[in-house]
Amino acid sequence: MARVLLALVIVVVAFTVYALVDCLMVPKSRVKALPRVAWVFIIILFTPIGGILWLVIGRGRRSNTPPVRAMGPDDDPDFLGTIRPVRDPDDDERLRDLERRLAETDDEQDNPRADR
Secondary structure, X not given: OHHHHHHHHHHHHHHHHHHHHHHHHOOHHHEOOOOXXXXXXXXXXXXXXXXXXXXXXXXXXXXXXXXXXXXXHHHOHHHHHHOOOOOOHHHHHHHHHXXXXXXXXXXXXXXXXXXX
C-alpha cells in the first residue's frame, strides 16, 4: 500500500511540475480565462485539480495557421512591382560616347598598318 501511495505522490508531483512549467512557458496569447499569475496559484494550491483545470480551460489551443513572417522589401513581389527604374538622362549620351570609342578602338586593331 505504501508503494502505491508513493507512486501516486510521485505522479501527482510530476504532473503539477509539468502543468506549472507549461503555464509559465506558454505564450501570453494562449493563456485563457485568467491571468497567468492566477493560474500559477491555482496549479500550486489545488494540486492536481489545478493542473487539470489549466490543461482543460486555461491553455488555449494552437492555431492551425502558420505565424506571419515579416518580409523584407526585396522579397515582396508587390513592392518590387511598384519600383520604376530611375533613368539618368546623361546615361544615353555616355553610352553613345563609349560605343563610339569602342568602334574606333576596333577599327585601329583591325588595321594596324593604316597609320604607317
